Amino acid sequence: xxxxxxxxxxxxxxxxxxRQQVRALVAAHExxxxxxxxxxxxxTADRAFSRALGEAGLxxxxxxxxxxxxxxxxxxxxxxxxxxxxxxxPVGGHWIADRQTGPHILKLxxxxxxxxxxxxxxxxxxxxxxxxxxxxxxxxxxxxRTQARExxxxxVLNGQKIWTSGAHEAGLMLALVRTEEGAQRHAGxxxxxxxxxxxxxxxxxxxxxxxxxxxxxxxFEDALIPHGALIGEQGAGWKQATAELALERSxxxxxxxxxLLLVALIDAVDETADAQVTALIGRLTAELWTLRQMSMSVAxxxxxxEDPMVEASVVKDLGNSFEQDLPKLVxxxxxxxxxxxxxxxxxxxxxxxxxxxxxxxxxxxxxxIIRGIIARGLGLR
Numbered sequence: 001x002x003x004x005x006x007x008x009x010x011x012x013x014x015x016x017x018x019r020q021q022v023r024a025l026v027a028a029h030e031x032x033x034x035x036x037x038x039x040x041x042x043x044t045a046d047r048a049f050s051r052a053l054g055e056a057g058l059x060x061x062x063x064x065x066x067x068x069x070x071x072x073x074x075x076x077x078x079x080x081x082x083x084x085x086x087x088x089x090p091v092g093g094h095w096i097a098d099r100q101t102g103p104h105i106l107k108l109x110x111x112x113x114x115x116x117x118x119x120x121x122x123x124x125x126x127x128x129x130x131x132x133x134x135x136x137x138x139x140x141x142x143x144x145r146t147q148a149r150e151x152x153x154x155x156v157l158n159g160q161k162i163w164t165s166g167a168h169e170a171g172l173m174l175a176l177v178r179t180e181e182g183a184q185r186h187a188g189x190x191x192x193x194x195x196x197x198x199x200x201x202x203x204x205x206x207x208x209x210x211x212x213x214x215x216x217x218x219x220f221e222d223a224l225i226p227h228g229a230l231i232g233e234q235g236a237g238w239k240q241a242t243a244e245l246a247l248e249r250s251x252x253x254x255x256x257x258x259x260l261l262l263v264a265l266i267d268a269v270d271e272t273a274d275a276q277v278t279a280l281i282g283r284l285t286a287e288l289w290t291l292r293q294m295s296m297s298v299a300x301x302x303x304x305x306e307d308p309m310v311e312a313s314v315v316k317d318l319g320n321s322f323e324q325d326l327p328k329l330v331x332x333x334x335x336x337x338x339x340x341x342x343x344x345x346x347x348x349x350x351x352x353x354x355x356x357x358x359x360x361x362x363x364x365x366x367x368x369i370i371r372g373i374i375a376r377g378l379g380l381r
Contacts, residue, residue, distance in 0.1 A: 004311050007300035009293075011075035018076060022083040025056055030087070035345050036352045038088025039260045042253050043214040045093030045169050050124035059098050060122030063106060067114055068122030074303040078252070078296065085256040092214075093169060097121040097128035101174050105193070108232040108240060113193060117172060131161040131175030131194070131218060132241070142185040142238065146177040146220060148192060154227050155179075155192065157200070157220035167203050167216040171196055176241045179234055189237035192229045199223065210355045255291040255319035257360050258326040261353055262288070264346040265330055280333045284326060291319055310377030313370045320367065323360045327353040 011018075029049050037044045053059050061077040063069025084091050102121045105113055120126035137143035146159025157177065167173065173194040180188030194201065200223030206215040232240045262284055269277055295315050301308040327350055340351045375381040 004294065004314060005297075005301070007297045007304065007306075009075060009078075009296035009300045011079055012073050013076060015076075015079055018079055019083055021056070022058065022080055023087070025052060025058070026084070026087045026089050028052075030089070033088065033090065035088075035260070035264075036348050037090070039258070039349050039352055040212065040214075040356060041085065041088045041090055041092065042095060042257065043092040043165065043212070044090040045127070045166065046090035047093060047124070049090050050094040050127070052124075053094070054122060054124030059094060059124050060102060060118070063102060063118065063122060067106065068119035070122075075299060078299045082252045082256075082292075085252050086259060088260050092166060093127045094121070094124050096130055096166065096170075097126060097172070100130065101128040101172065104174060104240075105231065109193075110228065110231075112228060113231060117193065126172060127166060127170045128172045128174060129164050129167040129170035129196075129216075129218075131164055131167075131173045131177075133163045134160060135162055142189075144176055144178060144189065146175070147181065148177045148179050148190065148225075149181075150179070150227075151224075153224060155225050155229060157192075157194070157223040157225060159220050161218040162215075163206070164203075164216045164218050165214055167196070167218050168205060168213065173201075173218070174231070176237050179237075186238040188235060189241075190234045191231050191237045191240050192225060193231050194223070194225055194229060198225060208356070208359065210352060212356070252292070252295055254316045255288065255295065255322055258323045258353055258357060259288070261326060261330060261346075261349045264349050268344070268346045274333070274335065276333045280329055284329070287322055291315065291322060295319070310374055313373045313377070317367060317370050317374065320360050324357045327357050 029046075029052060050059070057070045058080050060067075060069040061072040061080065062074050063071070065071055081091075098121065102118055105117055109117075117126060121128070131146075132144075134144050134146060137145065144159075146157065146161065148155045148157050150156075157175075159177065161167075161173075161175065164173070173196060175192050175194055176189055177192060178188055179190040196203070200221045202219040202221060204217045204219070205213050206217060207213055208215065262281070265277070266281060269281070294311070298308045298311045298315055301311065330350060331354065338347070340347050372381065
């Protein structure tokens with residue numbers, strides 16, 4: 001059985017010119033970007049930069065022009081994402097809307113939902129978050145307990161979501177909730193588009209060990225949302241949500257989260273560098289290049305309309321291992337007298353990633369969940 005099928009990555013158009021367009025945009029805005037926040041760029045928000053990307057036609061790239069998109073090829077979009085992440089550009093604000101929520105609405109939404117939300121996402125004005133995990137139901141999404149009860153006036157929501165990235169700055173949540181009282185597991189789940197300024201929607205911050213505010217708790221306290229907030233079919237939420245998650249498991253963000261540490265290490269060495277350090281740079285570069293080729297192959301398979309669930313999960317698992325191992329390997333290879341508090345770019349980025357990298361494998365499904373998907377795809381369970 002083929003474990004990982006390889007697809008040719010062949011974007012149309014002038015790819016070097018597209019890369020240069022992104023680099024020029026980054027150069028025009030990067031003056032005040034902090035090295036540590038650039039390391040955490042997928043979770044760093046900058047409204048001015050998001051709007052600049054929108055004005056340049058670099059958001060909603062593959063969406064229909066009728067809804068503010070640009071009808072470009074999916075692999076052109078991949079090129080843009082790779083450039084932005086490699087540069088440490090602040091993409092966190094618009095990231096979920098551009099990657100998941102916008103395409104989800106275009107696929108399953110009503111005409112009213114498409115017109116209300118998608119053009120604003122393409123402009124970089126509307127950011128989104130995903131309401132999945134709950135206390136006691138982190139990776140076991142089928143155990144969600146948040147309830148939506150239909151009334152004459154609309155749906156009344158009660159419950160809680162946790163670890164919701166960007167909820168404190170998002171204008172919209174795509175939430176998975178239970179719409180059939182007493183239904184168990186996969187049955188009776190539906191998805192809703194929830195405006196975050198709805199009365200009864202309360203966001204509370206979760207501050208991580210590195211002092212960052214990326215995650216949040218979101219409470220629904222008799223929050224009334226309109227009948228038209230339901231997206232897709234009532235009761236089909238499990239199927240819709242799992243299909244949506246495939247979009248976030250194989251992209252360049254799955255191996256580039258620690259990339260700026262490798263860049264900082266390369267910038268810091270010279271001809272007198274220890275052989276152990278130069279050997280590590282060679283090893284990490286080779287691993288990075290291999291992961292990149294695998295990720296691009298998955299992107300090409302997606303662009304061809306094929307299902308890369310197993311390959312995407314393999315990229316995520318290997319990419320997370322690479323991202324999490326990189327800071328520890330760099331620390332071990334540096335001289336014993338290297339000072340993590342010396343204020344240098346290398347020290348600051350390394351210090352941050354030694355703490356933050358532990359969370360990388362949680363995004364898009366824990367390692368146990370991902371390996372279970374791989375095992376099922378290979379017929380092993």
